[in-house]
Amino acid sequence: MLREMLAATAALVIGASAAHAGGTWEGAYVGLHAGYGWGDVSVKDTNGGVTPGPFDYTAKGFVGGATAGYNLRAGIAVVGIEGDVGYLRLNGAGIIPSSDPAHHQDITLDGGLYGDITGRLGFVLGNALIYGKGGLALYDGEALQKTTKPGFVSHGTDTFTGWTAGGGLEFALSPHTTLKAEYLHFDFGHQGGDQTSVSDDPVGFVYKNTTSVTADSLKFGINYKF
Numbered sequence: 001m002l003r004e005m006l007a008a009t010a011a012l013v014i015g016a017s018a019a020h021a022g023g024t025w026e027g028a029y030v031g032l033h034a035g036y037g038w039g040d041v042s043v044k045d046t047n048g049g050v051t052p053g054p055f056d057y058t059a060k061g062f063v064g065g066a067t068a069g070y071n072l073r074a075g076i077a078v079v080g081i082e083g084d085v086g087y088l089r090l091n092g093a094g095i096i097p098s099s100d101p102a103h104h105q106d107i108t109l110d111g112g113l114y115g116d117i118t119g120r121l122g123f124v125l126g127n128a129l130i131y132g133k134g135g136l137a138l139y140d141g142e143a144l145q146k147t148t149k150p151g152f153v154s155h156g157t158d159t160f161t162g163w164t165a166g167g168g169l170e171f172a173l174s175p176h177t178t179l180k181a182e183y184l185h186f187d188f189g190h191q192g193g194d195q196t197s198v199s200d201d202p203v204g205f206v207y208k209n210t211t212s213v214t215a216d217s218l219k220f221g222i223n224y225k226f
Contacts, residue, residue, distance in 0.1 A: 108144050
């Protein structure tokens with residue numbers, strides 16, 4: 001009798017777990033995430049002022065924000081679309097020797113808003129989902145090159161646009177709640193900036209530069225399925 005009761009209980013648990021996991025991975029969801037980002041920044045000067053470079057430095061900081069997505073399931077496969085938006089504090093700085101030995105050029109990257117829209121493909125293993133994702137990424141942090149020599153006005157970069165790819169592991173705590181750990185690599189492409197001479201000869205000349213940014217992030221999150 002005890003053996004039959006244990007077997008029935010096990011069957012109920014397994015059945016409930018399977019149903020619970022099945023329902024978890026379909027439909028719309030929203031969530032929050034937080035973690036850490038680190039990256040590499042490369043600056044090139046394109047038309048004089050200093051040697052062309054590239055001049056490289058590193059950047060790092062906190063990442064956090066919100067997630068929204070929608071999943072469809074077919075057997076053990078889960079396919080969906082997911083978007084992230086938040087703040088990436090990817091701060092870093094470097095120094096370039098100036099053409100005037102008494103001065104130098106400061107190159108910096110500040111944190112800013114980031115976002116991505118990705119396709120997602122995963123496979124269900126019990127109450128867990130192992131997935132990969134990739135798509136478009138944006139970063140609104142400003143890169144700036146600025147000389148310490150008076151007589152120049154500096155302009156930073158516009159929004160970086162590029163791509164992201166990575167993957168993660170998501171675990172269902174209930175039919176509506178999941179926890180995840182996720183790694184993403186970002187290539188935000190490059191954007192241009194400049195320094196315009198306002199008093200140094202030749203007045204009005206625009207010294208142009210470009211900054212490229214790549215980054216990696218490891219973040220943890222919680223999602224709620226409607």
